[in-house]
Amino acid sequence: MAVARLLPVTRGQIHLNGVDPLSLRGETLRNERHHMQFIFQDPYSSLNPRLRAEKIVREPLDRLSIGSVNRRDDRVRELFDQVGLRHDQQRLFPHQFSGGQRQRIGIARAIASNPSLVICDEPVSALDVGVQAQILNLLRRLQDELGLTYVFISHDLGVIQHMCDTIAVMYMGKIVEEADRESLFNTPKHPYTQALLSAVPSADINRRNRDDAS
Template identity: 60%
Template sequence: MGDGREILAQVRGLVKHFPISRGTIIKRVVGQIRAVDGVSFDLYRGETLGLVGETGSGKTTVGRTMLRLYEATEGEVIFDGVDLMSLKGKELDRMRRRISMIFQDPFASLNPRMTIGSIVGEPLLVHEVGNKKERQARVRQLLEQVGLNPNFINRYPHEFSGGQQQRIGIARALALDPELVICDEPISSLDVSIQAQIVNLLERLQDELGLTYLFIAHDLSMVRHISDRIAVMYLGKIVELADRDSIYSNPLHPYTQALMSAVPVPDPDLQEARVRIILEGDIPSPASPPEGCNFHTRCPVVRLDHCPLAEPELRELQPGHWVACHYAEDFQ
């Protein structure tokens, strides 16, 4: 998938390290949290790329660094031919109109002292779009688009439920007609019956507006539902990247295999028939990731004479199916 389609953004060798400092008066850097450690992928126009991983895998940091909410330690993000990492001032502002973000915790990401009208309208105000009347009309249109009553324009965020708050966050993200929307766990704080409403809304908006999504989540079944392609992250690196169907029917990385077998299926018969791969131990600290293949400490098929010594490259084993494992051929 993706061949012949237009590339909207290219992420190349993205690295983000957070310094660990000690000392109260004289701070000194004693180490680095290697949150994102060399991540590369392409985003095609109009697709949804799912980015999955567990806590501490660096998936959220990738999204935030792409928008330059964090400054990257290294690497490039080429959006429509321009490297976002090198932009400054007005040029950066102009590019930022084309990329927006939906956050995980809808309530924490909405200013409780602002009405939802001014929250949704703020991007328009900041970027000086239209006059007051036009902006208000646009806000009402946006609210309608996400399934909220436009007459609620003067209400405050706390008057809404979690699902409705997330709709407000989505309306704000769409205010400037972005091309790429980074959805950072947009449904994980919502109840099951509400999650489906929001996912259906995101899919409808994508069809209507031709949006491209980077959908960051830890819920594999939801990611499979919404994504065209999926990238799996572990400890700051992409371990596997492929289109949705091949990653689910034919996962080539032992971590992807374990991750998928660990997702409980709401069906007792299937659940009984499944083979579960239960990984031992916890995710190592990103402050001191294991040498070589960073998954070797938990890998059920590790070969100790090789895996701890050499870091596997992310290589294209089948067309469009990338995997970072020395022995991936064995799982085909």
């Protein structure tokens, strides 16, 4: 939240593409927000129930004055294609979609302004397991195609292992360990990280033996 200046920062620094968002004000901050977008946890409450899907996806383009009117219409159709939704679904309201489809709308809205950073706040925790996999694979594909950077927030270590290259573990509001994915899952250093990993069921006999020995 602080990265996008939605919450105040009490201490520390933020650097994004060589820019310090904490120093920005007014129109400069508004312009910088082109590059920062959110995907929220609940795909239903994060969408305006009174707006049709096409309007929800188009809203960032209108608010940030991106492209001409005709180009925005074309962009909405492109975004529906990118997230796996049909063009005939553009006129539907959020309640007419499934949970996974609603999250696809949220993803389309997030990438509409061509951001470089997308903050994913528990983006699959409200979805069924089968749908979670579809959305995670979609996010991975979009990351590869669009060159996106994700700040991915989750309590699910399986999801973290699938999605993240560098991982920071927080305890009591503070980062207690930061490492690349392989190092953190194979050789966790902090006791809290070790406790988190040991609590995850595993079919790996060697890992279970290591946990029992410790």
